[in-house]
Amino acid sequence: MDWNQARLYLSRKDKILSHIMKKFSGKLISRNDPFYSLCKSIVGQQVSVASANSVWLKLESKCHKITPEKILQLSKNDLKKCGFSRQKMEYINELANNFIKKKFDIKKLKYMNDNEAIDYLSKNKGIGRWSSEMFLLFNQNRLNIFPVQDIGFLKAISKNYKLHYPPSKKYLIYFKKLWSPYCSVATWYMWRTVDPDIVQY
Numbered sequence: 001m002d003w004n005q006a007r008l009y010l011s012r013k014d015k016i017l018s019h020i021m022k023k024f025s026g027k028l029i030s031r032n033d034p035f036y037s038l039c040k041s042i043v044g045q046q047v048s049v050a051s052a053n054s055v056w057l058k059l060e061s062k063c064h065k066i067t068p069e070k071i072l073q074l075s076k077n078d079l080k081k082c083g084f085s086r087q088k089m090e091y092i093n094e095l096a097n098n099f100i101k102k103k104f105d106i107k108k109l110k111y112m113n114d115n116e117a118i119d120y121l122s123k124n125k126g127i128g129r130w131s132s133e134m135f136l137l138f139n140q141n142r143l144n145i146f147p148v149q150d151i152g153f154l155k156a157i158s159k160n161y162k163l164h165y166p167p168s169k170k171y172l173i174y175f176k177k178l179w180s181p182y183c184s185v186a187t188w189y190m191w192r193t194v195d196p197d198i199v200q201y
Contacts, residue, residue, distance in 0.1 A: 003027045006143070006182040013178055016160055017186055024192045028184065030141050031200070034106045035099050036066045037139035038124070040201045041131035042091050043084075049152070049195055055083035068096035091126025098124055114142060137184050138201035146176045146183040156190035 011018035031037060044052040059082045063070040071092055079089045098104040109117045114136060121132040130149040137145040147153050158165040179186040191199055
């Protein structure tokens with residue numbers, strides 16, 4: 001991803017976003033660890049950033065390194081102590097099994113467009129559209145992800161453009177068109193305005 005090219009393009013299209021981009025340093029980077037990223041997206045589902053971080057830190061403390069093998073070595077009680085619900089225990093264990101049994105091949109994603117990739121990722125139990133989009137944005141660094149199911153993203157749009165929350169479908173269509181083909185970059189900056197910590201999956 002050419003971050004500077006994306007910034008230049010977006011700054012010309014959107015004055016408010018241009019001002020926001022000048023306030024925040026850093027950029028979107030990938031850990032290049034697909035299992036880590038997908039696990040973190042499962043942990044982050046339907047909870048606040050603070051809650052997700054708390055669970056994740058406890059999980060890292062238990063595992064030392066997040067790998068499929070390490071996850072499967074944890075008991076249900078271990079995961080419960082980390083803050084996992086019964087559902088999320090099932091999801092993370094199934095994901096670990098899929099990686100170990102090679103039922104899931106990340107390399108296939110490069111031949112797919114965003115919607116095809118989301119469908120493929122969603123074959124893993126517990127990985128829905130939101131988790132898939134977080135993975136494509138943070139791990140794969142796809143350029144044009146526009147995560148309309150993400151509460152923080154919607155709050156940021158409402159805050160920065162002085163719109164009612166949640167923004168209407170009409171406005172979401174407008175912003176997606178305005179920021180394409182660099183919606184991922186715009187999204188990253190929107191998040192920075194509502195959360196001082198740089199979120200990474």
